[in-house]
Amino acid sequence: MATEKIDTLVVGAGQAGVAMSEHLGNAGIPHIVLERDRIAERWRTQRWDSLVANGPAWHDRFPGMEFSGDGPEDFVPKERVADYFVAYAERIKAPIRCGVEVLKVTRNEGRPGFAVETSQGVIEAERVVSATGPFQRPVIPAIAPKDGGLFQIHSANYRNPAQLPDGAVLVVGAGSSGTQIADELRRAGRQVYLSVGAHERPPRAYRGRDFVWWLGVLGLWDIEAMAPGTEHVTIAVSGAYGGRTVDFRRLAHEGVTLVGLTGGIAAGKVSFQPNLAENIARGDAYYLSLLDKADAYVRRNGLDLPEEPDARRFLPDPDCVKNPILELDLARAGITSIIWATGFALDFSWLQVDAFDERGKPRHQRGVSSEPGVYFVGLPWLSRRGSSFIWGVWHDAKHVADHIATQRKYRDYPGPQQSAENVA
Numbered sequence: 001m002a003t004e005k006i007d008t009l010v011v012g013a014g015q016a017g018v019a020m021s022e023h024l025g026n027a028g029i030p031h032i033v034l035e036r037d038r039i040a041e042r043w044r045t046q047r048w049d050s051l052v053a054n055g056p057a058w059h060d061r062f063p064g065m066e067f068s069g070d071g072p073e074d075f076v077p078k079e080r081v082a083d084y085f086v087a088y089a090e091r092i093k094a095p096i097r098c099g100v101e102v103l104k105v106t107r108n109e110g111r112p113g114f115a116v117e118t119s120q121g122v123i124e125a126e127r128v129v130s131a132t133g134p135f136q137r138p139v140i141p142a143i144a145p146k147d148g149g150l151f152q153i154h155s156a157n158y159r160n161p162a163q164l165p166d167g168a169v170l171v172v173g174a175g176s177s178g179t180q181i182a183d184e185l186r187r188a189g190r191q192v193y194l195s196v197g198a199h200e201r202p203p204r205a206y207r208g209r210d211f212v213w214w215l216g217v218l219g220l221w222d223i224e225a226m227a228p229g230t231e232h233v234t235i236a237v238s239g240a241y242g243g244r245t246v247d248f249r250r251l252a253h254e255g256v257t258l259v260g261l262t263g264g265i266a267a268g269k270v271s272f273q274p275n276l277a278e279n280i281a282r283g284d285a286y287y288l289s290l291l292d293k294a295d296a297y298v299r300r301n302g303l304d305l306p307e308e309p310d311a312r313r314f315l316p317d318p319d320c321v322k323n324p325i326l327e328l329d330l331a332r333a334g335i336t337s338i339i340w341a342t343g344f345a346l347d348f349s350w351l352q353v354d355a356f357d358e359r360g361k362p363r364h365q366r367g368v369s370s371e372p373g374v375y376f377v378g379l380p381w382l383s384r385r386g387s388s389f390i391w392g393v394w395h396d397a398k399h400v401a402d403h404i405a406t407q408r409k410y411r412d413y414p415g416p417q418q419s420a421e422n423v424a
Helices: 015-026 041-045 078-091 176-187 211-217 248-253 276-301 390-412
Strands: 004-011 031-035 096-098 102-107 114-118 121-130 151-154 168-172 192-195 257-259 262-266 269-272 327-329 335-340 374-376
Touching (some): 004 015, 015 031, 168 176, 176 248, 211 276
Parallel strands (some): 004 031, 151 335, 168 192, 192 257
Antiparallel strands (some): 269 327
């Protein structure tokens, strides 16, 4: 069979792949998008049932299309988010092929481009764009016990409370996923222990505006690099139940038992670091700093936004914060399940090119790889803080597409034409 040839091949048809296809199409660049499952599959099958988008509908979308049937301030359920990307792909006539898995990409020897081995044959591509996103391989830390008597899953595989056996639940990780799952389990009548590490805790809304608006007007979405020492700091924010500020004290007063960072699990006992109060205080400091910035912005611009003094009032510290649990006997606490809300690792084992550092992380500048012809979209902090949001992915993809278009122009330049005199 003849080998198919294409200018640009995009791997992955989630939000990054769909955005990439739009910009490549607008630039007239021949391309195909390969997706091993369905469009936006991770929104459907690697999220819990009740998940909604973390940002309101007016913000968490592509510029060219609004969500159908949802108000601008609504937090859209995950299935409708997936449907949105399917509809968007149809609207732009994206050349997406579903059910095709990319197995290996290698650079051609002595000629341009790459050989892309897929589950349906080989494709020759001059350029390859990885749009597989950051949620590639669920990470369960090495401290996870090997005890077969415990039900253990990663948050990527959690669906709803009925999935778990009867008994109390330990949720390890208090970012957006762990916090929402713990709250859902508590509402379902479960006894929940929530292990809280370092985090940033923004207000869901303040003075009548959602925090995504505040980060926009304050220029915080455009920060180009993490602050030093924040690589392992999670963001505790939620759109659940109409959008509420994550409040760990409130969760504790409602029945969730907070504990510090999980240190280890052995002999049926789990230990926690004595840093719970410190972690909560750090989250409070971030929260208050955003309120201060917002208030200063209102004063500076003379805005008529209602004051909200109650936003600075905290509930009293619950007993689990004042007298933290440092060790817990799992059986005695009735814990039968552990949910590991401990994030994801990248997996680029299929992309066998010189585009990664010694830790396996992509080397790139705003998605343009150190390996000529290889690009990345959909990764956190690809160009700025907003890169991991739907709208941020769209803008990053435009930059990558513009770079590809520029490279094609250089490639196609015929060079200076020799005059007849010089030829003679």
